[in-house]
Amino acid sequence: MDGVTVDAVAATEVEEFLQDLSERLRTHAYRPSALRRVQNPKPGRLGELRPPSQASLPKTLAGKHRSTVTKMARKYKSTVETPEGPRTCLTVTVPPDRGRKPLVARFGGIPLKRQRKAVLTDRRPVMASAKRNELIHRLIAECCEICEARTNLEVHHVRKLAGLNRPGRRDKPDWVHLMAKRRSETLVICRRCHEDTHAGRGTAPPRM
Structure with a gap:
């Protein structure tokens, strides 16, 4: 540490050395040697x-x-x-x-030869497809697919269409037939129709 080797410390009074170092640390009089930056050797060619x-x-x-x-x-x-x-x-x-x-x-198989006149061309990143899926188009239409209202639209979602056809289930409401006909797990409807579907209440006949 600070150019002092272990052998040099051992050749002197160790207790005296440690007490002196402790005193300088306590009184903030200790000043370490300046650090020298060492870089890892890198290949030049x-x-x-x-x-x-x-x-x-x-x-x-x-x-x-x-x-x-x-x-x-x-x-x-x-x-x-x-x-x-x-x-x-x-x-x-x-x-x-x-x-x-x-x-x-x-x-x-690539020649590692420097090309001093090489021109670097930055390629534009490939963006994700901007094509809108079918649900986005239905949302943009701003129309309830049951009562044709145009305000407070929401998306009703079911996990699986097969769950709508469970045996022993009572008569299916019209919105179930609509989802089965479209083979879609989503339905864009207004808030009132959405609440009616979850409450099991009847809704207006949907437009097919």
Whole structure:
């Protein structure tokens, strides 16, 4: 600590050293040495990344198949032609089926050469589909699917349509027939009709 080794402390009076250090800490007189930042060595050239990158996948395969790196490299090692000459890579080929093309997966085979005039093009992220589903269109229509009211619309939902056809159930209300006909687990209705469906009260004949 602060350039003082254990041997240096042991060569002096340990109790005296600890008392002095404790006193300086208590009186806030202790000032530690300035810390020096140490950076991990990073490869300065792309070529230095080749050995660890080539060994990463064989090590993963060896651990998964309980084999050795040498056996995995020997099994999948191949050579591919690139604009910078032949490169060694790992290749897995799945034989074709029913006249289809063989599936080829390749790891490596990319020349690690700096392109000083390369142009980086940021691709726009692929957004989720903006297509509206059927329920959204029904909500936008702003019309109760039972009484055709246009205010206080809500969505009535059932877990399974099969639950509406349980044996022994009394006569089914009109909204059940409507949901069964549409094969839909949702029904866009006004608040009054929604309360009537949950209370078991009759509702106006729905529009089919």
